Amino acid sequence: MIRILFDSRRKRWLFVWLLLGCLLFQQIAWLWSDFSWHGLAGMALASLIYAIAMQCFFAVTFDRNAAVRVQQTLTLPLALPVARDMVLAELQARYGRRVRVQGDSHFEVRTACSFKSWGEYLSVDLAEAGVVATRVYLCSRPWLRLTLIDWGKNRDNVKSMVRVLAQRGKSGL
Missing domain, CATH: 3.30.530.20 (START domain)
Incomplete structure (x- = not known):
């Protein structure tokens, strides 16, 4: 199951962009609160879970041979x-x-x-x-x-x- 999610370069890049986008979004909200290592670890874990969930969702609709042209x-x-x-x-x-x-x-x-x-x-x-x-x-x-x-x-x-x-x-x- 996990291998299917990352079997192409595009799927891996999509995962990286989802992860970075989620981290950036959470960091903007996190900057207004107090810094803590627990908050940082929780934010990273939540971003990872979100990115994997979205990758699973998009893998269903993603054509394995999807070419742009x-x-x-x-x-x-x-x-x-x-x-x-x-x-x-x-x-x-x-x-x-x-x-x-x-x-x-x-x-x-x-x-x-x-x-x-x-x-x-x-x-x-x-x-x-x-x-x-x-x-x-x-x-x-x-x-x-x-x-x-x-x-x-x-x-x-x-x-x-x-x-x-x-x-x-x-x-x-």
């Missing part, structure tokens, strides 16, 4: 103009006016802020993979460059687009 390639059995129209229609249906068309085969979207993140950039690149096939390259990265943990939001963006495009590509819509 998620990329995936998909090949659709459609010609490039048909695939371009389908991708543009899907992006506009999901994200509305936030879709930016850059060239014939590159689209970018800035998603809205949510509980999990400050927003992401989703980019879609299209390229011919044959006469009647199109290669779709999807990339999702956080809007805020300082993001260390994205809680799987970028992976969700890419997975949902791949699922819908593959489904629509098979049906030929």
Whole structure:
């Protein structure tokens, strides 16, 4: 159980930041009271317990393979103009006016802020993979460059687009 909590560098850094944040918060409150070694030891123990509890809570929601930037390639059995129209229609249906068309085969979207993140950039690149096939390259990265943990939001963006495009590509819509 404990090994799962600290099996990646990001989880260890999250634990360190939680511990330091808790210690800092308690120290601010502690400065207004009298100094005692018992108080210092109790504060350190409470911070450690809090950080371990929060690490256990976040380990449940933390994707073990959570990468800040998620990329995936998909090949659709459609010609490039048909695939371009389908991708543009899907992006506009999901994200509305936030879709930016850059060239014939590159689209970018800035998603809205949510509980999990400050927003992401989703980019879609299209390229011919044959006469009647199109290669779709999807990339999702956080809007805020300082993001260390994205809680799987970028992976969700890419997975949902791949699922819908593959489904629509098979049906030929």
